[in-house]
Amino acid sequence: MSFVKVEEKSDFSYHNLPYGIFSTPDNPRHRIGVAIGDQILDLSVIKHLFNGPALGHHQDVFEQPTLNAFMALGYDVWREARKCLQMLLAADESTLRDDVSLRSRAFVQQSSAMMHLPAEIGDYTDFYSSRDHATNVGIMFRGKENALMPNWLRLPVGYHGRASSVVVSRTPIRRPRGQMRPDAAQPPIFGPSKQLDIELEMAFFVGKGNKLGEPIPVEKAHEHIFGMVLMNDWSARDIQAWEYVPLGPFLGKNFGTTISPWVVPMEALMPFVEPNPLQDPAPLPYLHHDEPYMFNINLFVTVKGEGMREAATICKSNFKYMYWSMKQQLAHHTVNGCNVRPGDLLASGTISGPDPESFGSMLELSWRGSKTIDLGEGETRTFLKDGDEVTLYGYCEGSGYRVGFGLCEGKILPALLSDL
């Protein structure tokens, strides 16, 4: 496959080639790289090798400190870039393989690099597109009869999130303080959240945008979808419950949202596409697309408490459980003329499947605190404790190789103590 050695269980096989932004101790400049095996190929060093009709005139996009300019060039350019990378990394291609000086400057050990946010995120939207998740939450709070709201099966419900607090994997997350009303008979109180939760999600980056007033039709939506990352939409359930009526979640979410650093291009995921779920009732025509756009991506969540020797897996799920596809989400988001821009982030919503072990939040895994989640070593949880390290990871399983996302990690710091 490639002249770069790749372990069989590596996320970064020759079939992946995800993009990310990194820097190194000797060179703090943020630059674009592609992950392969345990290496990073520094695109700023080899930009002169991208000579195709689309990229030849825009090689400088690989000099940028973010992926936005490259994303903005559009679908044909991404395909051309991928072809070029596959060629340059091929076992039988000498251009990079045999150029000792270039090769030594172009490759960096992943373990010595620091990863950064891959793009400047102009807007971040969070959807709510897992039927099992929405049903679970509905049952917990409204009972079985009224579990799903009437609009849930008709449109991909979503809300605007906070762009400024999207952080890259390994950024510590401080337990938020806020206003809560645990006892409806008492006045609200202020203090650290006692119901800090995770949300296993995936998110896609918009590549090419659209003009204000000009919707993206669902059949063309894939041309605007660049690639995917893992996301942990940390949530403070007590803060959220008191604030969210009627305008939606706000401070219960915007204290921090973590994404994995490597953006896996859609082309790398297409071999793992599956048919779309049956949608009943059938969506309105603007949301209807036949071509499959559901992906089999294995997803895992582990938690390691302070003092534990090993992390415990608390969730095994899959992106294929989504009800609404990314094409439908993007078409819906722009159908009223709303403009998306390169680098915008659109997240799936908590991913839960039908089995309890596939529930993507502690709210569901503990069923609103009514049972405990076992971490082994004598540790249990209903919600997160200070010091907990949460790791999300995921991959598509190919024949003898993987296309994976790296790690989406965060550690909980104790809430601030100062008087407020």
Add this chain to the structure above:
Amino acid sequence: MSFVKVEEKSDFSYHNLPYGVFSTPDNSRHRIGVAIGDQILDLSVIKHLFNGPALGPHQDVFEQPTLNAFMALGYDAWREARKCLQMLLAANESTLRDDVNLRSRAFVQQSSAVMHLPAEIGDYTDFYSSRDHATNVGIMFRGKENALMPNWLRLPVGYHGRASSVVVSGAPIRRPRGQMRPDAAQPPIFGPSKQLDIELEMAFFVGKGNKLGEPIPVEKAHEHIFGMVLMNDWSARDIQAWEYVPLGPFLGKNFGTTISPWVVPMEALMPFVEPNPVQVNWVDSKYTFLPPCTLPSLFRFWQRCVLSFLKIILLSFQDPVPLPYLRHDDPYTFNINLFVAVKGEGMREAATICKSNFKYMYWSMKQQLAHHTVNGCNVRPGDLLASGTISGPDPESFGSLLELSWRGSKTIDLGSGETRTFLKDGDEVTLTGYCEGRGYRVGFGLCEGKILPAL
């Protein structure tokens, strides 16, 4: 006052000096200007004149195509810049007045300039802080008993808006299409919104930001508030009604939001500050309404003392008083007259459909900013935080067609034989606003938009 002539009813008196970003036909570069009279003072031309301790090493912020870098410098830099501008524009100051060459390059006619968004907006948040508006909407949809949600009087309710579709005054607004369910007994339908509405709001720009995890305490919040603009939060009520449960408004709002181009610095508004509303649910709010700022500062000082004393007495019996992280005594409510005019296709004159005032807000901007960051959320220079629809107690002060027509149950008269419940294609909506000083105004220019037909 200034050597630049200013009409008495101009928004851009010597006491204002708002910042904006403009370009001209002969020079398409976006640059920073200050409005005065019917002129714009191009700060990129005179940046070398800002020589104070805060700005001297950072003159290049006035070379930028947006205000973000200047905003990021912080409170002391803004004060210094304002002093410098007041000095340079003073009638008796010759530096700019008498330098014929510099003066001719530095001033541009407002009428020949194109205005642009004043800042790059990283995040836009919309609050819901007018008690009358929230109550009206509550009564219309839930009845008098359950008008205000239990959390409304406890925290400044807000939601994240869409930054990409915030546009500057003058940008046309296309009627959105979307999914709606006008008849609950029928499946939802798709089509152009039939309930296109306006929302009279004001918004402030964050100047200096905070780090993720480090809240802005309410007593320091004003150091982070740069200045204000008018905002029209166009809304599609039918799209909104069907989508918004349980995660809030989305496509019913994000097809377009218009702001006025001139950012009025908080220092220009401080002369028009009023005591904060008493935050309780049973005290008659008319206690807090005081005449506008024609009073000498000493009298105002005593007014504040008396009111603070009253509040201390009342506070011990009041419920709900906000939690400590939201409490601030210094006044931060502003007397800003606000107007909405609508001109339909073919009408000769616009009709004023709303006369309101920013002083009707229940939650202050300091409370909104402190609340927004109390959980550690980070705001950045250029972030936009809007007030929510501004409605007062009188029907003529309601800031949306939804309220003015009371959910379509009565029509709004535009004169010339025209009436409205919601907007029609071709309608031009103009928001204006100003503080009334003695013989001068501090105003916001225009916040305009025209409705184009749906695709």
